[in-house]
Amino acid sequence: MPCSEKLRVACSLGGAYTALSINGVLPVLHSGPGCLGQARAVLAASNGGQSSFPYQENIVPCSDFTESQVVFGGVENLRKVVSQSLEAYKAEALVVLEGCTPAIIGDDVEEVVGSFAGSKIPVLFASTVGFKGDNIQGHTLVLKALIDGLLEPPAKRSDRQVNIFGIVPYYDAFWEGTLEALGELLKAVGLEPNILYGLDNGLDKFRKIPEAAFNLVISPWIDVGIAQDLEKRFGTPYLQQTHLPIGPTETTKFLRRLANFAELDRNVVEAVIKREERRYYYYVQKALPWIYRCKALPKEFFLLGGSGTALSVTKFLVNDIGLIPRAVYVTEDVPDEHRERVVELFSDLEAKADFPVIVGSDGGIFEATATTETVQGRPAIFGSVLDEIYAKENLLPFVSISTPLGNNLVGESHYFGYQGGIRLFHEFYSAAAGSAVNLL
Amino acid sequence: MSLELESPVSQTREQRLGSITGYQGNLHDLVQSGCGGGLKNRSRCLSTASSCSHGPAIGQLSGIEGVVVVDHSPIGCTAGQTGAQNLRGRAPTDPDVKIRQRRVFSTGMTEPDTVFGGTETLRDTVRIAFERHHPRAIFITTSCVSSIIGDDVESVARELTEELGIPVGTASTEGLRSKIWASGFDAYCHAVTRSLVKAPPKRRNDVINYVGFVKVGRKKIDHLFARLGLEVNYLTANSTLEDFARASEALGTFIQCGSAASYLAGALEQLHGVKFFQTYPPYGGLGFERFFRQLGAFIGKEKEAEEVIAEQRARYAPELEALRQELTGAKAVIALGGTYAFEYLRMLGELGIEVVHTAAFHFDPRLDNQSDDPISFAADVQELGLRSDVSVNDIQQYEIYLTVKKLQPDFVVSRAHGASPWAVRTGVVAVEAQIGIQIFGYEGLVHLGRTIALELRNRNFSKKLAHHFESPFTETFEASEPFAKLLPEAA
Numbered sequence: 001m002p003c004s005e006k007l008r009v010a011c012s013l014g015g016a017y018t019a020l021s022i023n024g025v026l027p028v029l030h031s032g033p034g035c036l037g038q039a040r041a042v043l044a045a046s047n048g049g050q051s052s053f054p055y056q057e058n059i060v061p062c063s064d065f066t067e068s069q070v071v072f073g074g075v076e077n078l079r080k081v082v083s084q085s086l087e088a089y090k091a092e093a094l095v096v097l098e099g100c101t102p103a104i105i106g107d108d109v110e111e112v113v114g115s116f117a118g119s120k121i122p123v124l125f126a127s128t129v130g131f132k133g134d135n136i137q138g139h140t141l142v143l144k145a146l147i148d149g150l151l152e153p154p155a156k157r158s159d160r161q162v163n164i165f166g167i168v169p170y171y172d173a174f175w176e177g178t179l180e181a182l183g184e185l186l187k188a189v190g191l192e193p194n195i196l197y198g199l200d201n202g203l204d205k206f207r208k209i210p211e212a213a214f215n216l217v218i219s220p221w222i223d224v225g226i227a228q229d230l231e232k233r234f235g236t237p238y239l240q241q242t243h244l245p246i247g248p249t250e251t252t253k254f255l256r257r258l259a260n261f262a263e264l265d266r267n268v269v270e271a272v273i274k275r276e277e278r279r280y281y282y283y284v285q286k287a288l289p290w291i292y293r294c295k296a297l298p299k300e301f302f303l304l305g306g307s308g309t310a311l312s313v314t315k316f317l318v319n320d321i322g323l324i325p326r327a328v329y330v331t332e333d334v335p336d337e338h339r340e341r342v343v344e345l346f347s348d349l350e351a352k353a354d355f356p357v358i359v360g361s362d363g364g365i366f367e368a369t370a371t372t373e374t375v376q377g378r379p380a381i382f383g384s385v386l387d388e389i390y391a392k393e394n395l396l397p398f399v400s401i402s403t404p405l406g407n408n409l410v411g412e413s414h415y416f417g418y419q420g421g422i423r424l425f426h427e428f429y430s431a432a433a434g435s436a437v438n439l440l
Numbered sequence: 441m442s443l444e445l446e447s448p449v450s451q452t453r454e455q456r457l458g459s460i461t462g463y464q465g466n467l468h469d470l471v472q473s474g475c476g477g478g479l480k481n482r483s484r485c486l487s488t489a490s491s492c493s494h495g496p497a498i499g500q501l502s503g504i505e506g507v508v509v510v511d512h513s514p515i516g517c518t519a520g521q522t523g524a525q526n527l528r529g530r531a532p533t534d535p536d537v538k539i540r541q542r543r544v545f546s547t548g549m550t551e552p553d554t555v556f557g558g559t560e561t562l563r564d565t566v567r568i569a570f571e572r573h574h575p576r577a578i579f580i581t582t583s584c585v586s587s588i589i590g591d592d593v594e595s596v597a598r599e600l601t602e603e604l605g606i607p608v609g610t611a612s613t614e615g616l617r618s619k620i621w622a623s624g625f626d627a628y629c630h631a632v633t634r635s636l637v638k639a640p641p642k643r644r645n646d647v648i649n650y651v652g653f654v655k656v657g658r659k660k661i662d663h664l665f666a667r668l669g670l671e672v673n674y675l676t677a678n679s680t681l682e683d684f685a686r687a688s689e690a691l692g693t694f695i696q697c698g699s700a701a702s703y704l705a706g707a708l709e710q711l712h713g714v715k716f717f718q719t720y721p722p723y724g725g726l727g728f729e730r731f732f733r734q735l736g737a738f739i740g741k742e743k744e745a746e747e748v749i750a751e752q753r754a755r756y757a758p759e760l761e762a763l764r765q766e767l768t769g770a771k772a773v774i775a776l777g778g779t780y781a782f783e784y785l786r787m788l789g790e791l792g793i794e795v796v797h798t799a800a801f802h803f804d805p806r807l808d809n810q811s812d813d814p815i816s817f818a819a820d821v822q823e824l825g826l827r828s829d830v831s832v833n834d835i836q837q838y839e840i841y842l843t844v845k846k847l848q849p850d851f852v853v854s855r856a857h858g859a860s861p862w863a864v865r866t867g868v869v870a871v872e873a874q875i876g877i878q879i880f881g882y883e884g885l886v887h888l889g890r891t892i893a894l895e896l897r898n899r900n901f902s903k904k905l906a907h908h909f910e911s912p913f914t915e916t917f918e919a920s921e922p923f924a925k926l927l928p929e930a931a
Binding site for chain 2: 003005033037039056060064070087088130134
């Protein structure tokens with residue numbers, strides 16, 4: 001995509017973060033010394049103060065490509081780094097990721113990786129070349145490398161196990177909190193979530209993928225191909241939930257869909273719904289007197305974010321908060337084959353709304369096309385730290401919900417489900433009141 | 441050695457200065473072999489992700505008011521900068537520093553660009569960037585990809601300078617050219633020297649340049665320079681094109697550090713005879729005294745300089761003495777850049793702290809000054825007898841981790857590049873180092889002393905955390921010596 005400003009994606013090498021989110025998987029980079037640092041800035045450090053653990057970014061092995069290797073080739077240096085990594089790190093698998101430079105000069109990285117066959121742990125390969133795609137592509141390539149390299153047909157099958165896909169670790173700043181909360185909700189309705197990323201989730205969970213009753217893909221398009229591959233390979237059906245449910249409307253719909261698909265106990269599911277909706281509205285009720293007190297609050301919003309975030313947050317804002325979108329900017333280069341469908345998903349809302357959905361990685365286009373009309377009626381801006389200055393300069397309410405999230409610590413927080421809805425409800429009204437015209 | 445300022449491409453630190461990224465020994469030996477020209481770099485058999493010149497260059501260029509950067513690279517190289525620089529832009533608040541947006545575009549190079557060349561995409565992106573923001577200058581930065589495929593960025597910049605009627609400069613910021621990310625600062629300095637610095641219409645004896653990251657805190661130092669009749673011209677983020685244009689009029693330049701500023705200070709000296717004050721960076725008490733004494737002599741205001749020195753020394757003496765009492769006997773490991781590693785070595789000494797190891801992320805045996813003035817650490821060794829065990833680290837934090845674990849200091853002082861988490865994980869307190877204006881003179885030294893004292897008074901955080909850390913390394917690695925991965929010197 002020529003000409004991108006305010007980029008909100010990393011390059012394919014950012015797929016290293018998917019490896020870093022699976023315990024025991026150590027990425028080994030065949031790239032320039034700064035490549036991981038660039039991905040880190042947008043996917044981790046500026047994205048809610050994230051950092052990988054226990055393999056903090058600055059101990060991730062890297063061949064640190066130099067000019068002389070461009071001339072003489074970098075494979076011998078890579079071989080040395082891989083063999084040193086096998087000795088120095090506690091790891092259960094290595095994934096070698098190649099960047100732009102070895103790809104252009106024609107290093108045979110596959111040969112190097114192949115020469116480590118029979119090592120004490122698997123050494124795998126993902127060609128995450130930066131000029132060939134973004135970090136979502138890199139995420140997919142790393143997952144594929146692990147799936148192809150590690151998974152075997154299952155000895156047994158579970159009728160309750162569900163593998164979770166579609167959430168891209170680190171790129172989705174809320175991945176850890178979301179996955180933990182989602183896991184709890186799935187358990188509450190009688191399923192056994194198999195979560196692949198985060199604390200205590202490592203290759204043991206990954207190797208259980210083929211045993212699942214079904215795969216749950218929470219994304220408008222990401223990981224759908226992975227689920228289709230798993231269906232072909234292991235006969236595992238999949239359920240696509242096109243957006244992360246936020247708030248009561250979408251979470252309840254999601255649970256009922258899940259109950260139908262997985263033949264869950266309806267009574268259990270309805271009891272959870274009743275309990276959680278009651279809790280959500282309890283907190284909303286308590287906020288009403290504060291909200292309706294001499295405040296001029298926005299009814300419209302602009303939203304900028306990756307496809308998953310944009311769709312999930314838009315649904316909540318329209319279906320539960322009752323706002324109206326002015327425009328949504330999907331700040332990823334959604335592949336052509338999914339693009340039309342992704343845009344279409346934004347029309348499935350519980351309100352009449354006619355608004356443009358603009359897709360593409362040029363995150364500067366919103367401001368470049370903004371006029372005095374843009375700020376009329378003081379719409380709220382839901383976006384990333386890259387949108388904050390614009391919002392504040394124009395005195396618009398601003399909530400940071402998308403990548404890069406900003407200079408804060410995201411920790412275990414999330415916007416998933418009923419609980420996440422309560423959080424976003426409060427954040428929106430706090431931001432709105434904070435910059436509202438005081439009518440007292 | 442003179443800088444090749446006519447060339448479109450800045451020379452790297454390795455080429456110009458003989459800088460290195462791998463070494464283990466001591467400061468005395470470094471000075472002897474470094475300044476004698478016998479210094480050899482040592483590489484490592486285990487290397488980890490570090491940093492490249494892209495970030496420093498784009499960070500500095502995009503910070504200049506009215507400047508837009510067009511990064512001729514795949515999206516990933518630019519994306520990191522967009523995120524990082526927008527955060528930096530808002531970090532500290534200071535009435536003099538307004539929070540503004542950094543404007544950085546990517547040409548988003550894709551596979552066809554690598555086959556057919558990317559200059560058309562580059563032209564289009566520069567034009568769009570111009571249309572969107574109507575900048576007063578544009579800088580094109582290069583990447584590994586644009587450089588390997590041989591895109592003639594310089595010609596594009598020349599054509600567009602004519603077409604758009606504003607300066608369109610270039611900076612060679614491909615990561616693979618140098619092991620030292622600070623070469624990116626050089627690329628920035630080279631670019632602004634060629635595009636923004638103008639020949640001086642007149643010489644001014646009342647202006648001195650400061651080259652660094654930011655001018656936050658300038659009120660702390662402006663009044664000291666005013667006592668010598670000097671105004672400081674800040675060449676930092678939020679500086680204007682005019683600030684750079686008039687830099688050549690100044691009587692001299694002092695710098696935040698050799699990493700960020702040596703090249704520009706050297707270029708100003710080479711082209712316009714602006715004195716590069718590099719031997720005595722004004723940090724801590726001793727640095728400040730020696731700098732002000734030298735500066736006073738240079739402009740014939742020895743008396744005024746001595747007055748300021750005496751006042752400052754007296755003003756902070758009681759608190760400094762109390763801090764020395766408290767801190768004497770404390771042991772430190774330093775993990776900082778090529779300049780501050782040794783600035784902190786001297787300053788910690790002023791506070792009575794024993795430095796048990798100094799790790800510099802890279803090492804410059806000299807800077808870009810055109811005079812024979814020695815580099816600061818060499819002067820410190822000679823004049824103050826400064827000593828320390830030293831390693832040159834290339835941001836290989838596993839070496840810091842093993843060093844800290846072995847030496848068990850009271851604290852580690854570090855900042856960017858992620859050494860501090862490895863200290864804290866081993867139960868050692870981490871002190872966040874400040875640089876530039878924040879540690880200027882006695883006020884800066886006392887500020888540093890207070891920070892360290894406060895950190896050492898309550899060590900609960902790191903002490904408790906250490907009990908909950910599981911190492912990602914094997915037992916063999918854990919048992920190895922900190923510098924076991926350093927290979928013998930290349931022939």
